């Protein structure tokens with residue numbers, strides 16, 4: 001039974017429906033499956049308030065250092081991002097994991113939107129924190145995350161969408177039309 005908390009999602013799930021990923025070579029063995037329900041028991045949906053207990057930060061920890069994030073910190077950040085209205089984190093959930101939490105988060109990716117004055121007050125998309133649980137790799141879940149996020153940024157009318165990635169992952173992102181840019185990514189790092 002859904003808890004009260006599960007009703008709080010970061011954004012409207014309707015934005016993820018009807019996305020067509022065939023142009024990225026994504027298809028399903030069973031025609032009943034869709035990008036947001038690619039396998040029985042696997043769903044892709046907006047991040048929800050109760051995803052902390054389903055292991056959201058555990059899957060993020062397979063990408064980079066998460067640090068100290070407890071339920072209270074997660075909830076505060078979730079509410080602030082939701083209020084801001086420019087964050088579109090999606091999660092992949094295995095609803096059939098019997099962990100007493102109603103499911104396990106096994107992948108994620110986030111579209112962040114920046115508001116600009118340039119390009120006629122355009123929006124810019126940024127793809128962030130894309131990761132799939134090591135036990136679930138090879139099932140095209142990463143492709144689904146990228147395809148859904150990329151199409152979402154297109155439908156939200158971003159003038160461009162960008163990301164930073166390791167050299168090894170360039171070929172993966174090229175599937176979705178991302179190209180290496182002559183401009184270089186620079187960073188000033190204040191801490192790990």
Ligand code: 16G
Nearest residue numbers: 064065127128129130131163164165
């Ligand atoms: C990768 C991620 C980026 C994330 C960063 C964290 C993608 C496409 N890129 O570059 O979103 O913020 O790793 O690395 O997922 P850091 O912990 O070293 O800052």
